Amino acid sequence: MLLVVTDGQGNAQTIVVKGQEVVVDYSGTIAISGVSQLLLAASSARSGWIMQNNGSSPMTINEIGNDATIKSFAVAPFGGVFPPENFPLTVNQLNIAGIAGDNFILRAW
Numbered sequence: 759m760l761l762v763v764t765d766g767q768g769n770a771q772t773i774v775v776k777g778q779e780v781v782v783d784y785s786g787t788i789a790i791s792g793v794s795q796l797l798l799a800a801s802s803a804r805s806g807w808i809m810q811n812n813g814s815s816p817m818t819i820n821e822i823g824n825d826a827t828i829k830s831f832a833v834a835p836f837g838g839v840f841p842p843e844n845f846p847l848t849v850n851q852l853n854i855a856g857i858a859g860d861n862f863i864l865r866a867w
């Protein structure tokens with residue numbers, strides 16, 4: 759859950775608090791090999807997400823809304839997970855690339 763609080767200098771700060779949000783399944787497959795595709799649309803209401811690569815080839819994720827075929831994080835095949843523990847929450851668009859037909863599990867809340 760995202761909460762806006764005021765810090766000691768009077769500035770608004772957004773913090774993440776573990777809550778009981780509804781978890782939504784966005785699982786799918788890579789459509790076209792080597793082409794960046796939308797994984798998750800941008801959302802200022804998002805308070806968490808996790809993706810697992812269940813395919814047999816590495817996948818790449820770009821968490822700042824850019825093309826996932828360049829300057830992106832690699833997610834290992836056969837169960838690799840992203841983001842790692844304590845990775846900052848991003849509300850940007852997420853993009854993914856990999857080999858056509860490989861599937862992934864994606865949950866967001």
